[in-house]
Amino acid sequence: MSTTTTVVSETRAKHSSETRAKHDAARVELLLGELRLPGVKLIWAKLAEQSDKEGWPAARFLAALAEHEMADRGRRRMERHLTEARLPAGKTLATFDFDSVPMVSKAQVMALASGDAWLGKGANILLFGPPGGGKSHLAAALGLALIENGWRVMFARTTDLVQRLQVARRELALESAIAKLDRYDLLILDDIAYVTKDQAETSVLFELIAARYERRSMLITANQPFGEWGKIFPDQAMTLASIDRLVHHATILEMNVESYRRREALDRKRGRGRPATHATIKKTEKSED
């Protein structure tokens, strides 16, 4: 064979292997799209190049791709869970000042944030305290931490959720509306005591509590103690039955502190940087009397 012929056939072979590689790449892209593997689709070409260059065994390449897809799915799932949770923005456990709520143990809250001991068996958390004491903040922050730990959560103002369930009831779809909420390991009902009189005339809230009892958890915040819950439900029997179910397996946290906002405002007026604890404020107020 002459030198010219060899060069020509080598060029041809190179050309055909490049065409082949391009063809394969196009096929891979198409198939990954069909298989709905967007994460793999994004990364495979880069990984394949590295794998070819470093001579990885095929199993190593495949494992790297699969790991990438797993991580990507996990990220996307968490994003979905965060969106569906409708948590108020910016309320985290890291920004919650536990010093200002001395009756709430940080260690206990941190343990609750893992979810394991209580969400699996449908236990509840009840947060009581006057307005401004940090109930909504703590509830939302716990919700966020639980989502980060893989649980599904939904946060709602109780009156909004009751309104939605009332609409469902009118459309004879209350049962399925409540069943749909089963997908959430935790339902956060903020400000249960704000349920209005006309809303209380229907029993949707009772139906919800009864349906979730011992199966799916609820975290309820209230600025009124149980004694005042009579106006949340249609009659006394339902009020008692609801309270009974809620407290049966519940952690009750009482946040009897003065409004955080008010204390912060006071602190600013007095030129202090950091909000003081309740106890400190009391002392200060007394000494200023």
Ligand code: ADP
């Ligand atoms: P509640 O729901 O009990 O009425 P919020 O949770 O809405 O009170 O608290 C009122 C405001 O004060 C919010 O902006 C919240 O983030 C803030 N806040 C309350 N308690 C704390 C706390 N312990 N640490 C940090 N911020 C707090």
Ligand code: MG
């Ligand atoms: Mg609140």
